[in-house]
Amino acid sequence: MRADLVPDDLWERVALLLPPTPERRHRHPGRLRVPDRVALAGVLFVLRTGVAWRDVPTEMVGCSGVTAWRRLRDWTEAGVWPRLHAALLAELRRAGLLDLDDCSVDGSHVRALKRGDHVGPSPVDRGRPGSKHHLIVDRHGSPLAVTLTSGNRHDVTQLLPLLDAVPSIRGLRGRPRRKPWRLYADRGYDFDKYRRLLWKRGIKPMVARRGTAHGSGLGKVRWVVERGFAWLHQFKRLRIRYERRADLHQGLLELACSIICLRHLRRSVRPQR
Template structure:
């Protein structure tokens, strides 16, 4: 549906049509120029609307609204958060990219994720591929809330956070305690046997869900903000699926 543009010229493409086009790109991973005509939105229009909505905070608010609905339904486990990072290759470099230490120094980015114990994505961030995971621990914890949906004060963070040895820094443990969050972080140099893997696997499963959305498997966007828009939309997709279970 095309609404008349009060400024004159071609009518504005309906937001729902543009949103469907963006979701189509997210799921299929196709290049913008290959967007099928049947979608009803030109590649340039869909790309421009993606940028406009990200600048306006639309995808963040969408993710927050779905978290609110999950919280209302009692589906979020606030007792436990799980954090991890995952590398993706960045084909065109751009902002928030760097040489990946796990991919022969090829240019890449890192997706950083905080989930609850069910794998519901609570917060996500994007950095260059050479950034240490622990640098995003506090931004993720601080970036959760407020999540409304229950009587009383909205939740802003889980009660404890589980993390692997890559997050083993006492400085960050102290910062988590200051925020009222119990750090459960494996220590370097200690024999395996903490059994944290029995609880931490949920964040790896959520990464698998996100990276099944093909636009998130490889980063094509030069703009870090546009790739982050797809990441937030991916989190919204996972939340919607959880809500429908």
């Protein structure tokens, strides 16, 4: 297994969340189980390179793509990735690297080459099958939550479910944080109904108005969500949706968000020259 596929700091956090390994049978034990770290290397190889599961190089990764896919399925069903993401967000808040006062939301279309859940005709791709990534980030661009819907869903309909998907972020003494004070969004979210709903939650909507000239100044804060999508789609497996199962694609999204948060932590502990 290539050592750079699963760094030690990532593996230390993932290993604490994995379900227990099933015990081997005494009679007819069968083939030895692939170590979890090697299987995670296969998952990360696919996530970063975008290759098909069947094309994972066994001699480089240490396991077949089928084994990595099965382990991804098991870990996704066990809820490993949301807990990993929440734990890293808590570390960021503890280190003072998370600013939850100002958050930004947006959506991004991706083409879906296979049918499955959360796939619909994309209005920006001539009605071809597609899905949508909905992302909320903090003031610095750290991803707080990401959700998956079909490509024909309007961004504003997923605003409240996206806010509900933000975990309880601990890390400091007192109550955990789950919502921002101000929420920045583009004109696609300009609906008075949702403005009122945000006010009821104690969130100040900072949404650009439709029919007005550009230059509202909100882009000075909201641009971080665009950069967040750029970071997210650096993982080539997420640029186009290949997974038929929506939960597996959602699991890869949450794993990518965790890696982005871990990168922010690494920069904070980098020694000063």
